[in-house]
Amino acid sequence: MEATRRLNTKTLVLTALFIALSLVGSNIKIFGSIAFDSLPGFLAALLLGPAYGAAIGFLGHVFSAMTSGFPLSVPLHLVIAATMAITMLGFGHTYKALKNKLPDTVNFTLTGMAGTILNGPVSLLFSMAALALMAGKEAAMGLLSLLPVLILASLANIVLGIVLFISLDKVWKKIR
Numbered sequence: 001m002e003a004t005r006r007l008n009t010k011t012l013v014l015t016a017l018f019i020a021l022s023l024v025g026s027n028i029k030i031f032g033s034i035a036f037d038s039l040p041g042f043l044a045a046l047l048l049g050p051a052y053g054a055a056i057g058f059l060g061h062v063f064s065a066m067t068s069g070f071p072l073s074v075p076l077h078l079v080i081a082a083t084m085a086i087t088m089l090g091f092g093h094t095y096k097a098l099k100n101k102l103p104d105t106v107n108f109t110l111t112g113m114a115g116t117i118l119n120g121p122v123s124l125l126f127s128m129a130a131l132a133l134m135a136g137k138e139a140a141m142g143l144l145s146l147l148p149v150l151i152l153a154s155l156a157n158i159v160l161g162i163v164l165f166i167s168l169d170k171v172w173k174k175i176r
Contacts, residue, residue, distance in 0.1 A: 022060030042161030050092025057088035091115035119154040
């Protein structure tokens with residue numbers, strides 16, 4: 001299903017399902033507000049398109065931050081949610097750009113690497129910049145300690161999303 005496709009009942013139902021799964025995933029914490037909330041966003045970016053993945057990724061992080069009590073403040077978590085949307089856009093567009101040009105294994109590997117880089121170091125840089133503006137450089141530098149956890153959590157969410165996408169290939173073909 002392409003993001004440019006007209007919104008139909010199937011797309012609407014799948015979008016709602018992925019949003020609900022993001023809420024469920026937001027309660028499966030890895031560390032603080034880092035959770036399995038982005039797995040449905042990565043899956044949706046592959047299945048429905050980057051724009052749907054971006055919306056679901058944004059909401060997923062908001063859910064995760066809410067269930068954690070916004071430990072880094074509401075404004076900073078909104079920045080993180082925006083970077084999550086950007087991550088899903090980059091992830092989905094990478095997949096679409098490489099689809100049918102490279103073997104699936106190579107495509108998923110490169111797409112996964114792009115998602116991990118966007119969701120780990122790139123997202124963290126934006127978050128650090130926002131926190132530096134709000135609370136100073138010293139506070140922002142403290143976020144660097146989250147990088148290893150962010151990378152591992154990104155990999156877990158992305159790999160599970162790709163595995164589900166591949167495993168359920170026959171299901172996706174039936175509902176498209």
